[in-house]
Amino acid sequence: MNKANKIDEFLSKLNHPLKAEIASVVKIIREVSPEMEEDVKWGGPSFDYKEPMATLNPRITDFVAVIFHKGELLNDTTGFLEPGPKGKAYAKFRSMEEVEKQKANLQKVVKDWIKIMNS
Template structure:
């Protein structure tokens, strides 16, 4: 979980982080994503409005209400999708700036 948090927060200096809904949360102008720490078998990042991003970045699983989940089962998953996660963060920033 710590490495996923580091990837998200270092993807752009514009990303703000804090605790919301019981887990680490990230935003730029609006809420972007939250990690659900209650899930123990993997790290899940909930992208609240992923449908606005128009891309799955190679790892997002579409959910209801426009959300998508990024699930990381081990460090190999985190390493494999680190660039995609950074791209998703920067896509959110670009979307919110326009």
């Protein structure tokens, strides 16, 4: 099974109040680059580009949490990301409306990561 299908299989079995929002966030991240690697790690869908970039944490059920592992490298000028411990940063989505409203910011953060990894 290829790793992209691992995320799809994971999502198909996931019982989560924001399952549709999680699927949308996965789709938005996938649209940025076909070169990203996907897997299910640390209990959730994960995306790597040269090194681990972000993981969704489905154990949190009151919002969709996207953890950018090295968020301190991302120069987020939008205020979209919340700083976290150990250099991490979080994107949080509480509704489909928020997912759609923040789509451009989420894709910008992923594009910035790819630029940083390529420089």
